[in-house]
Amino acid sequence: MTTDPETGESVTAINDVLLSDALALQRGERTSTMRDIPASDVLPRTRVPVYYDRRYHERFIAEMQTERFQGFRSATLAELAKSGIITIRGGHGSPSSGQRIGNVPYIKVSDLRAGFVNINPTNRVPRSIAEEFWKGPSSRLQAFDILCPERTSKNIGDFCVLMPGQEQLLLTKEIIVIRPGERAEFDSFYLLWAMTLKIVREQWKRVIFMQTNREDVGDRFLEIEIPVPNDPVTAAKVSQPFRSYYQTVAKARTSLGQYLADSGDHHFFVSDSEGDIETQEEEEIA
Known part of the structure; x- marks a missing residue:
């Protein structure tokens, strides 16, 4: 199944771009999805055609040149992290x-959905x-x-x-955590605004590979490029709806x-706070 780009509906036709390009190459023809990559630039561990497809990045660059993004520059996540504008880390383990029996909530990748970290009250580990x-x-x-x-x-690529x-959660190691760094002129809500732009989200399609039967992005996500505001006023203005x-x-x-x-009268789970965890531990000790 694939999606018709004009109607948005699923159709049974196979969208085999790689085969179409290979046949065109045999005929000596060129297509919009072909790329000539110097052999020296093809990394041994990234011999995946989509990684060298620049269409997503080209759309980003074209959009950055429009009036909407006047007052912005662009930078990769790696560049922003290196300059101290953002910090990036992985999960705990x-x-x-x-x-997994205790008081501290354990967060798996499946708990990140719909813009929030959804705590499973039955999936916890001891504080120790x-x-x-x-x-x-x-x-x-x-x-x-x-x-x-x-x-x-x-x-x-979908951020929560x-x-x-x-704050006092245990994150599986397969989670990316990003926040503004000491040199940032924007807050987390601006980061969320930038990371959820379609021209940014589409770039993940180039860097997500399949490892056996599982998706994996490794450190290739550092190549993702986002708009960076020239001043904090612009950052605050565009991200206000998220904030x-x-x-x-x-x-x-x-x-x-x-x-x-x-009240103490309801069986209703909202979220855990550090105080909630400490209270539970005190009750168990008592």
Whole structure:
């Protein structure tokens, strides 16, 4: 099955671009998807045709030259990380299934969906195990960090937001965590605005490979290029809808969580906070 680009509907025709290009090459013809790559530039571990398809990047460059993106420059995630404008890290690690009984929520790639980190209240590890993977008493996560799967997921490149109160989680190692760095002139909401632009999201199609039967992006995501604002005012203005939405949700979650804690009459799960975890541990000790 493939998608008709004009109607958006699924059709049974096979969209075999590679075969079409190979046949055209035999006939001495050129197509829009052909690329001549010097053999010296073909890396031994990236002999995958889509990796050398520049159409997604060309669309990004063309859009960056429009009036909409005046006041922006472009940079790769690697360039931004190297200059201290953003920080990038991976998840903590993956404890064995026998260790997943405790108080600290364990987050798998399947828990990242619909723009939020969805905590499974039945999937937890003991604090002692969490601290082994954290390499200390804290997860080193921050509210409004943005996260996405790094492998084994159809949602690689789709970012979610870590809400206030969710900081003390144990993340599987197959998760990418990005936040503004010390030199940034924008916040996490701008990063989310930039990473969710279609001209940015499409670039992931070039760097996601299949490892056996699982998707994997490795460190190739560092080649993703995003718009970078020339000043903090521009950054705040374009990302305001994201900021307003997530801050409103955060306030509502805090309010409801406080009501549930004060009332004690409801069986209703909102999220865990560090205080919630400590309270559970104290109750178990008592």
